[in-house]
Amino acid sequence: MSLLRDLVEAVRGGGIEVLDLTAPLGEKTPILTLPEPFGQTVPFTLQEISRYDDRGPAWYWNNFTTGEHTGTHFDAPIHWVSAREGEDVAQVPPSRLVAPAVVLDFAAEAAADPDFLLEVEHVDAWVREHGPLPDGGWLLYRTGWDARANDQAEFLNADDTGPHTPGISVACARYLAEETPILGIGVETVGTDAGAAHSFDPAFPCHSFLLGAGKYGLTQLRNLDRLPPTGAVILAGPLPITGGSGSPARVLALVER
Template sequence: MSVLSSFAEALSTGAVEVVDLTSPLSSDTPVIALPEQFAQTATFQLEELSRYDDRGPAWYWNNFRTGEHTGTHFDAPNHWVTGRDGDDVASVPPRRFIAPAVVLDFSAEAAADPDFLLEVEHVRAWEAEHGPLPDGGWLLFQTGWDARSASQQDFLNADETGPHTPGLSPACAQWLAEESPVIGLGVETVGTDAGGAHSFDPPFPCHAALMGSGKYGLTQLQNLHRLPATGALVVAAPLPIVSGSGSPLRVVALVERG
């Protein structure tokens, strides 16, 4: 039996489970809120064209409007000024859309401190237990933040000082971008950076370092708790928007069971 035939059989028998890591897109999907002086991304909106009526008697369809970085989405290198000469989302090689992934679970730490920051030492300790990060794969940072995704207020968790959500320290972001073998970072929060990253030195280090190194981001993931620490294969294929900086996408993980 060929490799692909074996894989198809494993899917049909449940030996390989498909786990959806994507947040549903609707008008209630949380979006990032920038300071008032900056342009704001659009929430997801549907515009009905016809629904089995005089506008189209046999068909239902819609226009939709949203931002490239709404809901579960992909950050391409040109999303940030440090990667301005890098790939747009349509230029990312398709082979990068299917890659192994590891899950670093720091849900307990994020529950105790919403401003929790992942440090290089945390990753090194994880590697000592589970093995090295996958070459050409994803580091998925589990914080339990997807449990907040039904509420814009709870998801952004902002007060007068700004949002409070977990993320990576500047040193960890730089290490992940420049020294680790992964192609990118996946998170459950609204963006790859911590909520307080606007005040970091440098500011927004995940965006600056990852995009500047030609790596990628995945955001607003769900169901990371259903994945093993190692061994999952992630499929994350954005829309090929020419000159686009990112795209909403459907992310699934393939996990061996049994």
């Protein structure tokens, strides 16, 4: 128990900072838009039940409507056809929701090219500088895209050819899924794949390869610029939706200061 006591004291004393990597969830939260004839997720909405009135004099509460993959959210393997028999979000072991993380920062490259793709050589160069990717940990991919998160059009950055947002190449997605010990990837964009990933072969390779390998995704993160390249610990808290393909999540980072 002394380890847990030390942890609490370090948080209270400022030796460990708790950073919120979660985007606020509201009616203006950007959502993924798919082309017709595909089904669409619904925007987040609150429906008031009562607010200290004749519907309930002493309490305020709401119903809410949203999609599983709205805002900062967790992708479970079953989300993709390559893992159709895989874990749903309620089946993810709790121990896997607490894990170390590394941050690969390519915000400058994404600012210069919104279609920038992370390649295997980028990961290998990072490993040579900082050490191996964490066994059972998260690879968090910083692109600076969270600065656009308050505007749907800027966040999706779409034109007549489709969305233009940074992501991960086909070769790199396969590499991360099959040849590294990571638990999953986290990104600042609306999904784990690049905006142009619908045209890749295979399409949406991060979903296909990583979820197919039983790994996970975290999306629409923010404050990755406040994390060190190595040493943070991530606490990811999706709702345990029975049969769910994913869930909005509160994602926190613990960082030693």
